[in-house]
Amino acid sequence: MSTIDTTTTSSSVLDQYKASTDSGTGTSDNELGQDAFLELMVAQLNNQNPLDPMDNQAFVAQLAQFSTVEGIDNLNTTVETISSEFSSFSALQASSMVGQSVIVDGNTSGVLRDGGTLSGYTELEESATDLSLAVYDSSGQLLEQYDIGTHASGALSVEWDGLNLSVDGDELNSSALNRDEYLTDDNGELILDDDGNPQLVPYEAGEYQFVLTGTIDGTTEQVDMNMSTRVESVTLASSGTVTLNLTGGQTASMSDISQVLED
Template sequence: MSVTDTTSSLSLNDILANSSIKTNTTTGGLAAATGAATGSQSLGKDAFLKLLVTQLKNQDPLSPQDNGAFVAQLAQFSSLEGITSLNTTVSSMASNFSSSQALQASSLVGHSVIAQTNIAQISDPTKGLTGSVTVPSSIADGTVTITDASGKVVRTLDLGSQPAGSASFKWDGNDSSGAVVPAGTYTFNASAPIGGTATALATYLPATVNSVTLSQTGGELTLNLAGLGPVGLSKVQTIGM
């Protein structure tokens, strides 16, 4: 007795029609089948496995699907699921990092920091001020010129001979005549002759943190310093009490 195969390869619509997943053929297709299985228009793990099992049940027994094709489908879905889980984990880590950053930022408020700036807010001149300058190469002489808010020079400090590196200076809060200056904002401009040319030097001065701004795009913290305004955390040299 000969056996005649009267079946043909089933299409995806045939598979879906014969499966337990009911769908409207007028709006049919994979999206509708997936929606019926998962309650949404995204293909989830359960819906994928149901479609795979249905495909196995409805394959032509005399011409079954290639095993390698099923393995490839499972591998692709496994990779996709792994990437989805990884995205979820990374998002969770980013959220935790933001929370930790906010906690650290709140602890900086009210503290004194040493930041790269040439402006300082002096509330009590009798306490003086200690700052530093960055010397790119050894110098025989250098100066720090202090001016008030009106641009008037109130004092010039001598740095003297300095090796390359960081050179500190101290101002007692007095002007050139020895009188205590009034409270206010002062500018410190450091310079030294390097290679026969007067060169400006970066200055680091103390300031108090009034508030902290968190970046919404993953950038660095911004410290809002008294009398100075916003300064990036990367420009802060020292954080004190």
């Protein structure tokens, strides 16, 4: 009567598997892929002792292990795909901002363009009285000072076209300007507005700074104000990081942008 060979052990199975993978297709010594895992498990089943077969719980545990390995591999692939798509979306979103004026956190100066406006933004933690906005040129010379008055806590935004100041979208009535240069026509005659008053020449295009002060809880203090600048170009690094290149050589990330302004 023939006998059943029970001498094949797990170690011999592993030796056979190792011999086959050594001449295989490039799986590193420290890695076990899905196909190799299945081959090893099938080889283990084919070579088990029929008089002492694998315990059902151990077999189920190996199947669960395989399912986990496959799930992690699929998850990694999905995450890589999402990361690639997110980088592409970020680059597309950033490129659409080229030429736009933006409010950048921590930016304390801005460039006024011909025919454009310069914006500033801040969040008042408490209501303030006696608010005043001072405008300085690039050399630090005080040009104008606008009285804003009282403002409740919350967002405060200003726009300046070189002469007129708007606060939260409403133009501020101000007649006490330091400017004394007036518009003239080709004949040297003064250009008058609808009320018959001569029109001032706006300050020229260039870099300016807004300084906001006011009385808060009985104390006069300066309020930090972020100013607008322009996105000139976008740089996309190989890592997927997007950098916005701003007017004046400054740079910012997408997370530094608090507002995108309408031109």
